[in-house]
Amino acid sequence: MEGLILRSTGSRHEVLTEDGVISCTIRGKFRLQEEDATNPVVIGDRVVIQTNLDGSGVIIERLERHGKLSRRAAGRKVGREHVIIANLDMAWVVQSVRKPRMNPGFIDRFLVMAEYRGIAAGIVLNKMDLMDERAEEYIGFFVELYSGLGYPMMFTSVEREEGIEDLRSAMQTGIHVLVGPSGVGKSSLLNALRPNLALRTGGISEATQKGKHTTTYAELLPIGDLRLDGGFIGDTPGLREFGLVDIExxxxxxxxxxxxxxxxxxxxxxxxxxxxxxCRIKELVQDDILAVERYESYINMLRSIQLGDQDVGR
Ligand SMILES: Nc1nc2c(ncn2[C@@H]2O[C@H](COP(=O)(O)OP(=O)(O)O)[C@@H](O)[C@H]2O)c(=O)[nH]1
Ligand SMILES: [Mg+2]
Ligand SMILES: [Zn+2]
Known part of the structure; x- marks a missing residue:
């Protein structure tokens, strides 16, 4: 029977199947095949399971992955790939109008990583209720820029319950994630998208304007009904941005x-x-055909890569 990994905690894996959610272990042999990865299955993985008489199951095979999100493992397993989520269909970068202010450098790094990994990308601009004249001027330009590049944009206010339906509709099928810095409203959006489930939202500290990060384990949350062909949102700890890892x-x-x-x-x-x-690119920037803001992001990222420090330039 085929299934989808909704949650993995230690040796237990919750797998959604046609017969509902089945708690599974992994067949020992299967683990050994995965020498280069720190985790044999992750949320979003499609797997084949066998069921036991007591209603539990055993994962016997993992199907091929697409659109995975990973980072380099640290510590004892350094150098290995640590996959965070598999079969990701779309990644949304969340930014806020103010508190904290929209950060185009962050958006550009995110978009580059999404393009590199072949994952569809979109932009969610939250805290629309905080829009004022000054923010409007700054943000209006970038809204036009990114929509012009073909990236879908959503405008939301959790505070005023606006734009949430649009975002929910965009997530009716496939596996999605919200990526973004602390305090932009990712947890609040998750709560609003799934009103039956109360996630904790971190309060924003006035001094630092940074929210607390409260997600402690990874899971796939259904957007609507819990169905294999439904929409899911991946809630994972530590997924604030994609590093520039591996891009030359x-x-x-x-x-x-x-x-x-x-x-x-x-x-x-x-x-x-x-x-x-x-250089044709520089010419087009000088002629205002390509946005100088994007070119500057490009140069910032280029410097980071050349310095071998792939997390700077933010
Ligand atoms: N004004 C306003 N505040 C919001 C909105 N969405 C979230 N917040 C607040 O922003 C802070 C950070 O939200 P949180 O969801 O924890 O952000 P996260 O760190 O990205 O998960 C909280 O105090 C929220 O109440 C919004 O649309 N408008
Ligand atoms: Mg949060
Ligand atoms: Zn050139």
Missing amino acids: AGELSHYFVEFRDHLDDCRFPNCTHDHEPG
Whole structure:
């Protein structure tokens, strides 16, 4: 029987099947095949299980993954891949109008990682109730920029219960995640999307304007009815952003969607669009055809990669 991993705690895995949720262990042999990963199954994995007479189950196979989200493992298992969620269909970066203010550098890093991993990306702009004239001017420009690039945008206010229905509709099928810095309202959005479930939301500290992070274990939460073909949202601890892990300087420009069509027009085929003469990208930036804000993000990320410090430049 096939199923979907909803939650993994230690050696117990909750698997959604046509017959409901079945608590499973993993067949010992299966574990050994996974030498390069820290965790044999993660939320979002599609698996094959066998059921026991007592109603529990055993995972005997993991189906091929697509759209996985991972980071490098730390500590004892350093260097191995630590997969956080598998079969991710869409990642939404959450930003707030104010407190904290929308951060285009964060959005660009997120979009680049999503492009690199082949995961569809969207932007949720929360705390629309905090919009004022100054914020409007700053944000209006970026709203146009990102929608122009083809990224879906959602505008929400948990406070006023606005835009939540639109976001919920966009999540009716597939596996989604909300990614974003502390305090932008991810937990509040999760609560609003799933009114039956009360997650804890961290209070925002006036001094630092940073909310508390309260998620403690990973799980897939159904958006509507609990069905295999329904929509899910992955709630995972520590998923604030995707690092720039593994992207090489020479390929970075491919993940800026609006650069792609012009990359063959630079004088040098290995142009990094930085200092080289005859760079078409720089020309288009000077002519205001490509947004200088995106180019600056590109250069910031390029520097981070060149320095080998893939988390700076934020
Ligand atoms: N004004 C306003 N505050 C919000 C909104 N959504 C969340 N907040 C507040 O922002 C703070 C951080 O929210 P939280 O959901 O914990 O953010 P998280 O760190 O991204 O999970 C809390 O005090 C929320 O009540 C909103 O739409 N408008
Ligand atoms: Mg939270
Ligand atoms: Zn160039």
